[in-house]
Amino acid sequence: MxxxxxxxxxxxxxxxxxxxxxxxxxxxxxxxxxxxxxxxxxxxxxxxxxxxxxxxxxxxxxxxxxxxxxxxxxxxxxxxxxxxxxxxxxxxxxxxxxxxxxxxxxxxxxxxxxxxxxxxxxxxxxxxxxxxxxFNYQESMKNYVEEDTNDLFSYTWKILDNGVGKIKHDLTIKTKDDEFREIHYQETxxxxxxxxxxxxxxxxxxxxxxxxxxxxxxxxx
Ligand SMILES: C[S@@+](CC[C@H](N)C(=O)[O-])C[C@H]1O[C@@H](n2cnc3c(N)ncnc32)[C@H](O)[C@@H]1O
Incomplete structure (x- = not known):
């Protein structure tokens, strides 16, 4: 993380x-x-x-x-x-x-x-x-997906359901030479x-x- x-x-x-x-x-x-x-x-x-x-x-x-x-x-x-x-x-x-x-x-x-x-x-x-x-706002964010590209990198950010009050952020970042993925967990x-x-x-x-x-x-x- x-x-x-x-x-x-x-x-x-x-x-x-x-x-x-x-x-x-x-x-x-x-x-x-x-x-x-x-x-x-x-x-x-x-x-x-x-x-x-x-x-x-x-x-x-x-x-x-x-x-x-x-x-x-x-x-x-x-x-x-x-x-x-x-x-x-x-x-x-x-x-x-x-x-x-x-x-x-x-x-x-x-x-x-x-x-x-x-x-x-x-x-x-x-x-x-x-x-x-x-709590309710975080629940409403489940299944949100954001994608964007700028001069330096592009990214996909998914917010996934991970249980009641729990989410998993699944981030993929791509640059000209590189690509990586990070998973973050949050609960409220x-x-x-x-x-x-x-x-x-x-x-x-x-x-x-x-x-x-x-x-x-x-x-x-
Ligand atoms: C969303 S960022 C917020 C950073 C900063 N407070 C800001 O307003 O930009 C969450 C931060 O919490 C830190 N963090 C997550 N788990 C932690 C832990 N167990 N102990 C200390 N810091 C932690 C992360 O490394 C990250 O820097």
Whole structure:
């Protein structure tokens, strides 16, 4: 997961309005707070936040995504720590004022393990902000197929049914000299399921946005 595809990720995410994620952080977290970006990917949220002066650290499971994030840091003239880390395992650095996890990272992981690990690396009073795919929206995306060609590559992206609340992304990318396929698995649950788990850990939970496509949560330890 997130191997070769990482090098095409930003090109395929060009339509994503990352400003929404950045603005949510700015509205909820003051500049003096430390932030851990959980599943930072290529840095599309953490780099703008670092440029705005936030003290940020990024973690991700994919070394390829982190390699791209590092080279983007150099181009953008920012520098913050990046670590290869699995959210399903103890995070184990210092304690942070805030953890963020955007663009359905939580749908890639065992959410119970990730919530526990994130809870444990937050200071008391710390904030965890994240989004997940809306359950009904994700169900409606099953059997979606997108194909496109640009100057650099062409791709086929299929979203397949993998059980209730579960999907399988089947991506094939072709360039002039190469072709590869990547499979990504995601699962989601009705928001009440997430709320119950978060509250059982001790978080106070607020829904920031629920637009029937994504649900954004703000949780205070
Ligand atoms: C859709 S991308 C989002 C990346 C970034 N947050 C953004 O907004 O562009 C999902 C990210 O989750 C990461 N990821 C998936 N499973 C993970 C895990 N178990 N632990 C840490 N990161 C994970 C992937 O490597 C990928 O970078």
């Amino acid at each position: 997130y191997n070769n595809f990482s090098y095409y990720y930003d090109l395929m995410m060009q339509d994503v309005c990352y400003d929404i994620f950045v603005d949510i952080v700015k509205e909820n977290v003051s500049l003096d707070k430390t932030i851990l970006d959980c599943g930072c990917g290529t840095g599309n949220v953490s780099i703008p936040l670092a440029k705005d002066g936030y003290n940020i650290t990024g973690i991700d499971l994919s070394s390829d995504m982190l390699t791209i994030c590092k080279s983007k840091q150099e181009k953008e003239n920012v520098n913050f720590p990046l670590y290869e880390n699995n959210l399903e395992e103890e995070i184990g650095f210092e304690l942070y004022d805030c953890c963020i996890s955007f663009l359905d990272v939580i749908n890639y992981v065992d959410y119970k393990l990730a919530f526990k690990n994130i809870y444990d690396c937050l200071k008391c009073g710390g904030i965890f902000i994240f989004d997940v795919n809306d 649950y009705p928001k009440e399921v997430y709320i119950k788990e978060l509250e059982s850990l001790g978080f106070k939970v607020e829904i920031l946005i629920d637009d029937n496509i994504k649900v954004f949560f703000k949780c205070i330890k």
